[in-house]
Amino acid sequence: MQAMEKKGIFSNFHTNFEDLKVKSKQLQGYHQTEQSSIDYFDFMNNGFWISLADKDQNIVGIQAVRLDMLGRGSLADMWRIQQPRIYDGGEIGKNHAPIVFELTGNIAYQGDMWIHKNERDNNLATLFTQLCILQALLRFKDLDYLYGFMRVSLAKKGFPYKTGFTYCVPNAVDWITEPNGINRMDTLVGISEIDIYHLAEAINTYGPESEVYTQEK
Numbered sequence: 001m002q003a004m005e006k007k008g009i010f011s012n013f014h015t016n017f018e019d020l021k022v023k024s025k026q027l028q029g030y031h032q033t034e035q036s037s038i039d040y041f042d043f044m045n046n047g048f049w050i051s052l053a054d055k056d057q058n059i060v061g062i063q064a065v066r067l068d069m070l071g072r073g074s075l076a077d078m079w080r081i082q083q084p085r086i087y088d089g090g091e092i093g094k095n096h097a098p099i100v101f102e103l104t105g106n107i108a109y110q111g112d113m114w115i116h117k118n119e120r121d122n123n124l125a126t127l128f129t130q131l132c133i134l135q136a137l138l139r140f141k142d143l144d145y146l147y148g149f150m151r152v153s154l155a156k157k158g159f160p161y162k163t164g165f166t167y168c169v170p171n172a173v174d175w176i177t178e179p180n181g182i183n184r185m186d187t188l189v190g191i192s193e194i195d196i197y198h199l200a201e202a203i204n205t206y207g208p209e210s211e212v213y214t215q216e217k
Contacts, residue, residue: 001075003208004052004127009060009119012051017043020064023051025130027059030114033181034086036064039091048139049112050132052124060116063132066109067140079173090179097172097188105144108136127208128189129163130199137196147190155187163191164199165182 003012010059014020017038024032034040036049043066052061070078076096083092110132116122136146150159152170160168172188 004124004131007056007122007124009052009122009124010054010205011128012053013135014049014051014093015047016043017041017047017049017064020049020062023059023062027062027114030031030062030115035109036066036112037086040086041066050135050137050201052115052119052128054119058116059118060192061128062112062114063110063128063145065132065136065139066111067136067143068107068109069106070104072104074101075107076100078107079176083179087179087182089177090175090182091177093174093176095174097169099138099167099169099188100172103145103147103190106140106142108140108143108146110136110146110148125159126162130203130208133164133191133196134200134203137193137200143193143196145192146196147188147192149154149186150189151183155189158188164195164202165191166195167191 017036020032020036021038024030036047041047045067046069047064049062049064051059054060068078077156079092079100083090113125113129115128133146139144155168155170167188167190169188171185173184175182175184
């Protein structure tokens with residue numbers, strides 16, 4: 001947070017997703033997805049969102065995190081039930097990447113990332129994503145894994161590496177028919193609980209904008 005504050009950007013933590021729905025209608029350029037919508041999920045101590053504001057209190061960034069407690073079920077099992085419920089006109093298949101069948105337990109989804117166009121050259125995306133990852137570790141007991149999706153163009157530029165994600169899986173989701181707003185080419189990125197601890201230690205040692213603290217897997 002200190003690194004962002006030096007840039008004149010301040011973060012605010014929220015748990016009321018009704019407020020996010022209101023903000024989504026007020027902010028030009030921000031689109032709230034189904035994954036953080038109260039129309040599809042009951043957020044009872046299993047989600048948060050963070051807003052970023054400049055020195056004039058204008059909101060310049062949004063990002064949301066939701067925890068799904070899968071138990072012994074896998075991410076693939078959840079998608080099979082969840083995706084048809086929240087996406088109209090889409091059909092999900094079964095031939096996902098192997099990691100999708102391996103992820104079980106308490107899994108956090110990180111998404112709905114938006115940064116105002118005037119702040120996108122300020123390295124804010126890296127700092128903001130790291131903040132959300134670390135907050136997920138603090139807020140969710142017994143977190144096993146955190147994942148999200150990233151445009152291929154960002155993945156090719158090394159954004160997963162810069163933010164600390166230790167897994168980067170292209171073509172992870174088998175969409176037979178893509179819903180509106182979904183791109184089957186998006187890359188699944190993720191990080192395990194133990195790697196988040198490593199990320200936190202590395203940020204503390206090298207600083208949040210260093211590129212030396214991640215390692216390929």
